[in-house]
Amino acid sequence: MKITLKSTLEDxxxxxxxxxxxxxxxxxxxxxxxxxxxxPGLANxxxxxxxxxxxxxxxxxxxxxxVLVGSLVLGTFLSPTFMLSFSGxxxxxxxxxxxxxxxxxxxxxxxxxxxxxxxxxxxxxxxAYLLFIPHPGLWRLFPVLLTFAVLLGIINGIISRxxxxxxxxxxx
Amino acid sequence: xxxADIVLLLIAVLALPFIYLxxxxxxxxxxxxxxxxxxxxxxxxxxxxxQEISIDGALGVSRLQIENGKIRFIDSPCTGKVCIHKxxxxxxxxxxxxxxxxxxxxxxxxxEFDSINF
Amino acid sequence: MYLRHRLLPFFILALALFAVGCQQAPRxxxxxxxxxxxxxxxxxxxxxxxxxxxxxxxIRQDLELMHFLWHPxxxxxxxxxxxxxxxxxxxxxxxxxxxxIEKGRDLARITDNLFNPAIGRLIALWGYHQDxxxxxxxxxxxxxxxxLAQHPRMSDIEFDGLRIRSRNPAVQLDFxxxxxxxxxxxxxxxxxxxxxxxxxxNAGGDLKVIxxxxxxxxxxxxxxxxxxxxxxxxxxVNDGESVFTSGDYERFYIYQGRRYHHIIDPRTGYPADQTTxxxxxxxxxxxxxAAATALFVAGPSGWQAIARKMQLRYVMLVDKDGQIIMTPxxxxxxxxxxxxxxxxxxxx
Numbered sequence: 001m002k003i004t005l006k007s008t009l010e011d012x013x014x015x016x017x018x019x020x021x022x023x024x025x026x027x028x029x030x031x032x033x034x035x036x037x038x039x040p041g042l043a044n045x046x047x048x049x050x051x052x053x054x055x056x057x058x059x060x061x062x063x064x065x066x067v068l069v070g071s072l073v074l075g076t077f078l079s080p081t082f083m084l085s086f087s088g089x090x091x092x093x094x095x096x097x098x099x100x101x102x103x104x105x106x107x108x109x110x111x112x113x114x115x116x117x118x119x120x121x122x123x124x125x126x127x128a129y130l131l132f133i134p135h136p137g138l139w140r141l142f143p144v145l146l147t148f149a150v151l152l153g154i155i156n157g158i159i160s161r162x163x164x165x166x167x168x169x170x171x172x
Numbered sequence: 173x174x175x176a177d178i179v180l181l182l183i184a185v186l187a188l189p190f191i192y193l194x195x196x197x198x199x200x201x202x203x204x205x206x207x208x209x210x211x212x213x214x215x216x217x218x219x220x221x222x223q224e225i226s227i228d229g230a231l232g233v234s235r236l237q238i239e240n241g242k243i244r245f246i247d248s249p250c251t252g253k254v255c256i257h258k259x260x261x262x263x264x265x266x267x268x269x270x271x272x273x274x275x276x277x278x279x280x281x282x283x284e285f286d287s288i289n290f
Numbered sequence: 291m292y293l294r295h296r297l298l299p300f301f302i303l304a305l306a307l308f309a310v311g312c313q314q315a316p317r318x319x320x321x322x323x324x325x326x327x328x329x330x331x332x333x334x335x336x337x338x339x340x341x342x343x344x345x346x347x348x349i350r351q352d353l354e355l356m357h358f359l360w361h362p363x364x365x366x367x368x369x370x371x372x373x374x375x376x377x378x379x380x381x382x383x384x385x386x387x388x389x390x391i392e393k394g395r396d397l398a399r400i401t402d403n404l405f406n407p408a409i410g411r412l413i414a415l416w417g418y419h420q421d422x423x424x425x426x427x428x429x430x431x432x433x434x435x436x437x438l439a440q441h442p443r444m445s446d447i448e449f450d451g452l453r454i455r456s457r458n459p460a461v462q463l464d465f466x467x468x469x470x471x472x473x474x475x476x477x478x479x480x481x482x483x484x485x486x487x488x489x490x491x492n493a494g495g496d497l498k499v500i501x502x503x504x505x506x507x508x509x510x511x512x513x514x515x516x517x518x519x520x521x522x523x524x525x526x527v528n529d530g531e532s533v534f535t536s537g538d539y540e541r542f543y544i545y546q547g548r549r550y551h552h553i554i555d556p557r558t559g560y561p562a563d564q565t566t567x568x569x570x571x572x573x574x575x576x577x578x579x580a581a582a583t584a585l586f587v588a589g590p591s592g593w594q595a596i597a598r599k600m601q602l603r604y605v606m607l608v609d610k611d612g613q614i615i616m617t618p619x620x621x622x623x624x625x626x627x628x629x630x631x632x633x634x635x636x637x638x
Binding site: 289 | 324331333492540
Binding site for chain 1: 174175188191195
């Protein structure tokens with residue numbers, strides 16, 4: 001019995017965007033990190049760019065799929081690392097939905113990126129505390145990593161913005 | 173950058189120092205000691221300042237010493253001097269008392285232990 | 291309506307940010323009581339303030355009452371019992387004291403009388419029957435041997451319903467080595483009846499717990515018997531467990547350079563001197579209390595036989611030289627923090 005899957009334009013769009021995000025995610029995982037758990041979060045640039053260009057739904061798909069596929073590729077599926085990434089991705093997506101509904105001009109890529117970044121690190125800490133390291137001392141790391149999250153959130157947001165400007169200018 | 177972006181950025185950056193203040197409160201071995209007479213709080217002192225304190229109790233004056241983040245009884249009007257024999261306290265949740273003089277001390281703070289067994 | 295719909299996501303956003311940023315503040319209430327001749331620390335979780343205050347006050351009253359009821363020589367039920375035991379005749383014993391006597395009898399039997407609450411006279415001779423510890427000098431050898439020769443034992447007591455009598459007029463009851471545990475069991479029962487699911491009660495260092503600390507078990511530190519202010523080991527304690535430690539550093543006096551502490555060996559009449567401390571974990575606090583005393587007296591050479599008889603799984607003994615000896619089950623649970631030499635791990 002032949003099973004045919006009809007793929008829509010949205011499907012293929014999500015597919016190649018996810019592939020792009022996964023590639024960046026995998027490449028990034030090979031970079032050394034001074035503080036454990038700290039990554040520049042380059043793949044988030046894709047998420048935010050997708051958010052601004054194609055909307056929340058697409059961004060949600062790309063983000064979640066990126067974490068799932070990325071973990072399968074790296075062999076970390078269902079590991080603690082995966083739990084942390086997944087909780088972070090879920091939280092960012094969850095925050096971004098009401099953020100897109102802000103009245104008026106709302107947020108730009110920088111704002112979205114900053115929000116997502118803060119949500120991401122906060123969710124990761126909560127997950128780490130509840131599941132892996134229930135030691136109150138864990139939270140002493142939070143201010144430091146939050147600072148990095150804010151910084152990187154802004155930087156990634158700016159990169160997203162440039163990307164979007166480039167895309168807008170390139171396409172007629 | 174939209175207006176919302178800038179507002180968010182300002183909030184985030186301004187909130188950071190408060191986050192540091194909140195999560196970087198001094199902890200570990202023990203931060204403060206509560207000195208009580210008959211279960212009423214008489215003094216609460218930080219353990220990071222070396223000092224000697226005199227507390228009036230039912231029988232007389234008990235003297236306590238804080239040094240290097242630890243506290244002990246150095247003098248007390250009781251006969252058994254159990255309080256003095258116990259020596260230094262430093263871990264949060266640890267406690268000691270001069271029962272005849274009705275003076276008790278307890279180390280407070282979010283330390284590693286919920287209670288100390290001895 | 292339109293405005294509310296549009297701004298709703300914004301409120302969700304704000305709420306989500308707050309929820310993510312704030313930690314949950316647990317409802318935990320602590321109180322320190324000066325009662326039962328010691329400091330009693332109570333920690334209650336997941337209760338409201340009113341219930342906590344009510345519980346603290348009730349516990350204070352209960353402990354004050356128990357301290358009086360079981361006082362060995364004041365004009366208390368136990369004090370009067372002791373007076374009547376010396377007469378050798380049958381009498382009705384107060385119901386507030388009978389459970390204590392029966393439990394004491396059972397524990398004395400199972401510890402081969404190394405825990406012996408019938409040696410009240412010997413304890414009084416040393417001065418450890420009072421709330422305030424003695425200061426010396428130690429009693430004479432003759433005085434001690436005179437009391438030893440009388441062999442007061444719990445087995446000298448005959449039971450007939452609510453009436454008892456002692457065949458041996460030397461029997462005087464002092465439950466100092468068990469009363470704290472017995473009282474703690476009663477307090478824990480009370481807290482459970484109140485529907486309190488997470489609590490610690492710590493009376494002078496010996497403790498029992500209900501439930502846990504929310505997301506993790508209660509975490510206990512065991513003080514180092516010699517290094518002042520130091521912690522010997524860390525331990526996670528589960529629902530219903532009690533941790534009791536008997537040490538030579540709790541009540542003692544030093545006379546002419548020698549230390550005389552309160553744990554008297556009923557066989558020699560002198561403080562047991564082969565041990566520094568014993569820690570026992572057990573679900574019955576009275577048993578843990580008596581066991582810690584009996585094992586202390588048994589010392590490094592005799593503790594295993596008693597531990598086997600009592601079916602104790604979790605025992606840690608520090609001998610007079612600071613050598614730590616423990617059961618394998620205890621070794622698995624405990625995390626030693628400050629040790630000079632490796633512990634000996636051996637089955638009881």
